[in-house]
Amino acid sequence: MPLSFDWPFPERPSIFYKTASTLTIGLVGSFSRFWMSEILLDAVLNRNPDRALITVANHHSCMDDPLLIAATMPLRIFWNRRRMRWSLGADDIVFTVRKHQLFFSLGKTIPVTRGDGVYQRPMDFALEQVNQGGWIHIFPEGVYFFI
DSSP, rough: OOOOOOOOOOOOHHHHHHHHHHHHHHHHHHHHHHHHHHHHHHHSSSOTTOOOEEEEOOBBBBTTTHHHHHHHHHHHHHTTTSSEEEEEEEHHHHHHSSSHHHHHHHEEEEEEEEOSSOHHHHHHHHHHHHHHOOOOEOOOOOBBBBO
C-alpha cells in the first residue's frame, strides 16, 4: 500500500538535514532520559513499601534488562535486594543450564514457560511478589536477539 505522503527521507541528506536530525534525536532523547528517569526513580524510591510496581519495556537483546536498569537507577538500588526488580525470563532460554538457573534466580529472574499462559507456578510467584509490594519488570514480546 503506498504512503499517503511523500517519502520523508532525502536520498542525499544535506548538512542541514543531518544537523536538524541530530538536534531532534538529541533533544528528544535527553528530555525523555531526564523526564522518564525522574518518574521511574520516584516510583522505585518513593513508593509506599506495600505498594507494588509493574514496569514494562520493549525487549531487543539479552542485555536489555541489566542495561536498562543500570542506566536509570542509582547505584544504591543494586545493593538493596528488597527494592530491586523481579523480572520474568523464558525458561527455555535463560534457565537451560544449572549454573544459569542459580545465577538468574539469585538475580531475581523468574522462569516462565512461554505458551503456558498465566496459570503456571512462576506467574503465581510473580503475583505473590506484587501482593507483597514488589517491583516486577516485564518484557512482553518474549523474543530477543543475542548481542
